[in-house]
Structure formats: structure tokens, C-alpha cells
Amino acid sequence: MTVTATPRPTGHPGYSQTLERVPESAGVARSLVRTALTAWGQEDMVDDALNLITELVSNAVDHARLPAIRIIVLRKENWVRLAVVDRSRDIPLMRTDSNGDQIRGRGLVLVEALSDRWGTDLHRWGKTVWAEIRYEGAL
Incomplete structure (x- = not known):
């Protein structure tokens, strides 16, 4: 009798962390x-x-509005979801105009370009803004 092992995903299916709503939290989120x-x-996605x-x-x-946000990184089927809950x-609205001389204000254009899909889920108490990247092969 031959027994075939089915590959199982490595690591937890999801990671999350609550952070202060300050610019420095982006570095912690990147580490997560x-x-x-x-x-x-999935180093090629990094x-x-x-x-x-x-x-x-x-x-x-x-x-x-409040002083904390939650970062979530999930995998499901052939998708990795990156999300921020507040x-x-x-x-959020995607700005496509030039916005004058301002450097900021067009981040969702980058989200649109780098992700396979993105969106916002509204909750009674707030929202989750997410972006997903599709990958090939098993995790």
C-alpha cells in the first residue's frame, strides 16, 4: 500500500496586530x-x-478617528489578503486627478495597480480596507 502525503500550508493561516494610528505603525505592519x-x-510577493x-x-x-488600527494578513485558497481595520x-476614494502639487492623496491608485483586487467592507462600527494578491501554487 502506498501512502501519499498531501502538502499542508506552512505557518499560520493569518496574522494580525493592533497598532497605534501613527505613521510609525507602517513599519510594524511591513514586518508583520x-x-x-x-x-x-511567498517571498516573491514581498x-x-x-x-x-x-x-x-x-x-x-x-x-x-480612533487611536488604534488593526492589521490583518490572511491567506485563503490562492489569495493573500492584506487589510487594515479602523x-x-x-x-476611501481613489483619486485620479493630479491633486495640484501635493505628493500625497493618490495611494489608492498604487493599491489598484499592485493588487489583483481591493475593496472596503463596512461594519456597524467601522470598516476594513483590504487588498488581495493572487498567487500560483500551494502555500
Whole structure:
């Protein structure tokens, strides 16, 4: 009788951390994303994922109301989801105009470009803004 082992995913299926709503939290969020993707053997996604989480955290820092945000990194089927949860119900809008001489304000254009899909889930108490990257092969 031959027994075939089915490969199982490596690492936890999800990571999350509550952080202060300050610009410095983007660095902590990047570390969490790097840890998750490395544990899952998805190092080729790291650069795009780090840029995505930086933009999502930056938006929450700029627009959320309460002093804390939650960072979530999940894998499901062939997707890695990066998400930021905050207590504001204001839906982020993607700016496509030049916004004058301002450097900031077009982060969701980058999220759109780097992710395969992204969106906002509204909750009674706030929202989750997420971006997903599709990967090939098993985690």
C-alpha cells in the first residue's frame, strides 16, 4: 500500500496586530507582512505586499478617528489578503486627478495597480480596507 502525503500550508493561516494610528505603525505592519509571506514561502510577493500595506496603513492614519488600527494578513485558497481595520465608516476614494502639487492623496491608485483586487467592507462600527494578491501554487 502506498501512502501519499498531501502538502499542508506552512505557518499560520493569518496574522494580525493592533497598532497605534501613527505613521510609525507602517513599519510594524511591513514586518508583520514580511513574516507572514516568508512563513508561507511567498517571498516573491514581498515587495508589492509591503507597498500595499504601507498605503493601507497611511490611509488609516490620515482618515480614521480612533487611536488604534488593526492589521490583518490572511491567506485563503490562492489569495493573500492584506487589510487594515479602523473605526471610521468613511469609504476611501481613489483619486485620479493630479491633486495640484501635493505628493500625497493618490495611494489608492498604487493599491489598484499592485493588487489583483481591493475593496472596503463596512461594519456597524467601522470598516476594513483590504487588498488581495493572487498567487500560483500551494502555500
